Amino acid sequence: MHFRGKLVRYNAPMTRLLMLCCLLLLHPFQAVASMSLDKLAFQEVGVPFEECGSVAGTVTGPFSFDQLGARQAHCIQAEFTISRQPDRPQHLLLSMLASSEIYLDGMRVGVNGVPAESAQGERQGRIDYQLALAPEQLSAGRHRLVLKLSTWHGSERIREQFYNLSVEDDAPTAARKTLPLVLAGALALVAALATALLVYYQRKADWCVFAMLCVTASLLLVTEAWRGVAGYEYGYHLARLMAVQVLTGLFSLLLPAYFMFAYALPRKRYVAGAAALAVAAIAGTSLHFDAKAALMFSVALVASAAINLHALRRGAAVGRSGLAVVLLSLALWLVPGTGFFAETGFALVVFLLLFTILGQLLRQLIRDRNKALLATRLENQLLRKSLQPHFLMNSLSSIGELVHHSPLQAEQFVEALGREFRMLGDYASQVTIPLSRELELCHNYLAIMAVRLQRHCSLKVSGEPGALCLPPAVLLTCLENAFSHNRYRDDLVFDMDIAHSDGHAILSLAMPLADGRKHQGSGTGSTYIHSSLQEAFAGSASYQGRPGEGIWLATIRLPA
Template identity: 25%
Template sequence: MIFTKKVLLLLLASVVLVGLTIWSVTTKPDVYAFELLYGSNICYAKNLKEHSFQPEQWHDNFYIGCHHGYFELEGVIDLPHNVDLNQWGVLIAIQASYRVYWDGVLVGKNGRVGSNKKSEVPGKINNQFILPERLLSPGRHKVKLELSNFHRSRFNTFRLIIAAPYQQLIQRPLLFTAGMYVLAGCFITIAIYYLILFIVAYRQASVLIFSALSLMFCFLTLFKHSRPVFMYDYPWHQTRLIILETLGYLICYLIVLFFLFRFRFPKKIITLIVFSVVLYWIDIQDFYPEDVYFLYIATLFTSLLVIIWAMAQGQKGSLESFIGLLPCFLSLNYYDFTLYLGFFGLVLIMLISLGVQFKTHKKAEQEALLRSGRLEIELLKKQLHPHFLMNTLTSIIGWIEAEPPTSVKLIEALAKELDILLEISAQKLITIQQEIDLCQSHIGVMQYRKAGQYVLEVNLEADNALIPPAVFHTLLENGISHHLPEAGNVTFLLTQTVDKAKEVYMFESRYTKSIGTKREASDKEGTGHRYIKARLEESFSQGWSFTSQSTPKGWRDVIEIKR
């Protein structure tokens, strides 16, 4: 690939975009859109301090997410002066069982706090508690949790304590989750549709990968936004996180695989190895909680590189994919909301790209169908040509007058050749044995029409191989039509060699006497050769080669077909 100024500018723009995205991700104050999920008037707990009731575990800046035990967590919440504080509540999200106190008054329990794993009853991962009106007043309030987390199975320092109108804490997460589940429904519908499309119509890897990717997006959306709906016990949070992490990695690989196969990128394995090394490096670094963003940034950047390569190659749909992928970087702002909208935007980009691919494929199919029809007509015209029939009928008349039994044999040979032609003319591929039968029947006709002696010798390694119809028959016709009487008899030799990579067919016309036989250059691209090339292209689409050259005693044609 030649790195033109345009390609270099695109690469530079992509690197700058990645740099800006990383800067945006690492400098924003929070990765979660809590205001969108719970409302803009929420009040966060501040000055949170933790300590253990076990004296040997007293520490400053102690995080309950790092240890099992029996703890106390306390902080303050400032309620605003300019809002109605009736029916306010507090929402707590933490991996623990706890009792919650508001200004020293017990306002709720979640599970049962215990001094060990056996005595503790796990609580829910999320819970809301309504606050008594007598405890609500503008200003600062103390909130305290007595908790235990003996069932915690993974390091996790996430904790959230907020106060807001109680109805808002209940309804807004459910409405938000409903919207996300609608998005998940779109993903699963697209996944099923393209899976069916792959099965019944388009057997292309990019279609199957896109179906699997849409399914992974659906699962990720469902599992990520399951907390407000299912309210599972906090020990299950570990299982949910493992599922989310696994789905995240699968999505990263499927996105890159889609563009690799969509644009027929040649270095797929090397690209995936390098991409895997980058993901592994991100995984072992201490980037929490921004690690998920770095994974998706690496994925989008790798996809951009593939698309830029496709643009340099002039592949259709690459420009649309490049333009569409750029806004996906902007979606990396908040994990809860814009990231999933970015996923949906990415799916739309892929839909457009596949649409362009389907349009190109459909156009190629229509052109191939028209070409196939023309080739079928051309094949019949070649054998039903008035000149061929007139000469054959003249020979039949001559043989009737001279040797009636021979004329019958000529008529039978002609009927056999035409019968085979009618049988194979509409087929795209036939067996090599059918082709040989056609060639033998044509020799049977020409033996009586011309004075020369024609012999076809065949050396096959795979007699069940498939080839386009009348390919060697056309070469045989050329050899007979260019045969001069003074050259003597003609032996046609068809040799097939087969290996794992290709099939090679060598068709030689060998004359008894060497008289410097040489075809005109114009014959090389005559009707016969154009027919052969058109048939090979129709059946093998650039996976073939055809060469033709003179030899001291005749002519040699070589057809190579990639397997």
């Protein structure tokens, strides 16, 4: 991105195409075929725990995985029928907070940790475990599955200890596991870009909050992908769930905070306090971890939608697009099958939100940069106007004449000339100044011209300036044009009227025409007036000059 010395354009269509491609890539992948085993009629087997799976035992009662809790040991079995032998190896997937041994038809086919009757004897298994089964192990007919389980390192704070038991035709793909990490890396790069722009270019609160949002979302995706990519012993599951909840709560606080800062809305502390109380209340409920995180994120989306709607009603420039993005994210979030962290549901929503916000921020950055370049050009124009060679030559000639004939007038003339240069220097870097200051500048200029022409020159103002503001030297430029295009031989009175209509202030400056000469407009002075009004008020102000009966009437319309 190159900003130096030229206006920058943002390639929005290419960015939208890139976002669409990434959204398609992030769409959840589905397994080709699977056979769920968790609905089988499992039964508890009454045998010594160390002999579970190796010897047949008597059934002591039915078993449901809903019964599985922390600090338990179970030996369970179930029978199932396969109608046709598969023609390629299958994958048995087991996800639960337990150490396990798996037996199929009396043979041990898998070991995940070391299950035992006590915590001292148990070695933790991994939360997600898979093993390959040869086609002949799943021949057509009746089969007996035995699971030897122990959960001594589990936590009672986790309501659900069991997640999945199935036979899949294909194991989970690497892309399915690593896509959240790819997005996390992209968000980390975006956070680095935002931080660099924040430190080296413009220090704005919305950029700071956006960088924090990206860092939080990146850490959240890494924490969630930890299970699928690297895996871990089931005893660490509670720590990971708590980390996910904390990061989700932080993200849910930062998202509405970003929109509050982006739209410069008041009462940020009250909104932040209300959001913090809502997140704390959700964290204190008895819901399970995923439900808490889902509710926090839903509240953040709803709050963000409300903030964008409020900003839209206040006339915010990007309130409409922000509201559309948040509503689309909320709709995507509520689509069945893309629940919290189900497949890549959360990644889809975060991608849509943050990368769209990034696009808005970059467009705003480019607009601000272009606006700054325009302001610099206008400042240079104003400074050049104050140092016009023709004006300086005439002023120096007047001083030379006055020194001999009227030293007092020469001294007053030099003081007035110095005041004008000083005021123009002070106002050149400001986008707008109060109308009262502009009138002081005009009165001082007329005092200079009165001495130069040896004629009485005055400005008569009708109406109160009040709190009106306008770009510096706009009225002064009108007066300069009047003296440049007319040869005045009599005393002069310029009339300015300040009126209000339809929420606007209308400044009408009537300037006499001399010798019947027509006023020649649309020069550099008019260009400066139009450009400065556009830069200061973005199209809500206007300038018009037209001839009248013996006068040239300049009309400036400003937002009140």
